[in-house]
Amino acid sequence: MKYQNSLEFAQQQDAEDNLSHFRKKFHIPTDDSGNELIYLCGNSLGLQPKNTSEYIQKELQDWAKLGVEGHTEGEHPWLPYHEFLANSMAKIVGAKPSEVVMMNTLTTNLHLMMVSFYQPTDKKYKIVIEADAFPSDKYAMESQLKFHGYDEKEGLILWKPREGEELCRFEDLETILKEQGDEIALLMIGSTNYYSGQSYPLKKITDLGHKHNCKVGFDLAHGAGNIQPNLHETGADFAVWCSYKYLNSGPGSLGGCFVHERHANNKNLTRFAGWWGHNKETRFNMRKEFDALPGAEGWQLSNPPILSMAAIRASLDVFEAAGFENLRKKSVTLTGFLEFLLDEMNNESISVITPRNPEERGCQLSIQVKDADKSLHTKLTEVGVISDWREPDVIRIAPAPLYNSFTDVYGFVERLKEVLK
Structure with missing residues (x-):
């Protein structure tokens, strides 16, 4: 896929995504005003499916x-x-x-x-x-x-x-x-x-x-x-x-x-x-x-x-219902979009330590930030991103294909730019 660095591109990909409706099957965390947060932490704790309560x-x-x-x-x-x-x-x-x-x-x-x-x-x-x-x-x-x-x-x-x-x-x-x-x-x-x-x-x-x-x-x-x-x-x-x-x-x-x-x-x-x-x-x-x-x-x-x-x-x-092969295919594309946007930042203070080859990774990208400490993660949280910090200098970002969107990924990178200024 040829990626583009724009919100319109992300929204278009979501509109064409055959798996996008599965997002509605999950509870997405919100802030105090009821706005959905950008949740990219499924590698630590996955979100709750809405059918879980019914099953229990x-x-x-x-x-x-x-x-x-x-x-x-x-x-x-x-x-x-x-x-x-x-x-x-x-x-x-x-x-x-x-x-x-x-x-x-x-x-x-x-x-x-x-x-x-x-x-x-x-x-x-x-x-x-x-x-x-x-x-x-x-x-x-x-x-x-x-x-x-x-x-x-x-x-x-x-x-x-x-x-x-x-x-x-x-x-x-x-x-x-x-x-x-x-x-x-x-x-x-x-x-x-x-x-x-x-x-x-x-x-x-x-x-x-x-x-x-x-x-x-x-x-x-x-x-x-x-x-x-x-x-x-x-x-x-x-x-x-x-x-x-x-x-x-x-x-x-x-x-x-x-x-x-x-x-x-x-x-x-x-x-x-x-x-x-x-x-x-x-x-x-x-x-x-x-x-x-x-x-x-x-x-x-x-x-x-x-x-x-x-x-x-x-x-x-x-x-x-989603089919794991379908999910894996979306995962490769979604994480590829994240990688593309990070490269587009052209910021020498950040590097992705996860392999570039999609066959050598899942959906997670580990972003190493030069001279950073956990305050960077705190700032991301304050602007509505739920991610994961690992010492000494890595933010783990995992766009899960069941409930994450291309718009989530674009929104995260825009907020990362904000907090790095």
Whole structure:
């Protein structure tokens, strides 16, 4: 697309956008006067779909009307409720429904996956993560190393950008595996880096790890609902994600988990077990030995929180109506427009550290501002922009294709010009 730097162009793109009506399906935050704010922070917390209240209220009504019978008698019975999410969620992450389950929260799921897929030996015990991984991932890796009796600093290998660069290079990961592959048990990489916005080549990473007899897992916190990770085709052993960012399920809502189907029926895998992962046919017998369900369901622990799942179902129904391929196509165009407008500013004090190639990023652009501090973010907030600041000098801007518009993007850049004066 040939972009133009004008409000008229942005408005014309919105008028021609087949997905523009989905914006009306979300609550857009407003200021004290009722004017819509420019919300570009879906990479931190997605907006609330308008159908969320209805979906949650329905379960509250069934609870009030049916009590315990809601587990089997409600319109959407609670007993199999997690199954209602599997098909839509699988499409979004590129998996088979049997490979996906919504349960727990992200870091809890990460630890559960590592029980099964981090099996260190005296020689092969190290873990590779990207140097600037989200801190929760780093804490989880370090604690797993300590739990298994290893030094957490010596056992954790950081895949770093080169000096003077912001992005990780795949060839440097290849060097790490070439030099230390015999000692590495697990590659645990964020699919899309929270800080830089860089999306990594998941298939290449998986193939590289498996070539060196390592297990491979991905954190899709900034990938699910943003990029298409094609998890089944990628061949990763496992993946985990949250649902409150691009998946719009509400603060602290349940996370998701992927286990590749080649592990589906391996009951010999070490795992932490709970009754919701047990054979559905005998689950309520209460006196049977643990019999793991096939697929990702077999890693469940407890019966799920239905109200959180209702919010997830509300959002996934919106994704289903829009079609993820359509959303991804709009995302590339929308973020490309943001990149174009930032370039048009011709301001030497700002630079975009996110990759220029749309295949190497999602919708987020990380804007580095020379000599800036958080006061810049405060000023943006004061002029009606909800964005995200990350120390020391980066503003993260994420135009989410479900509810953001070309006009949002144009309005943000105009306000950024204002506050930089």
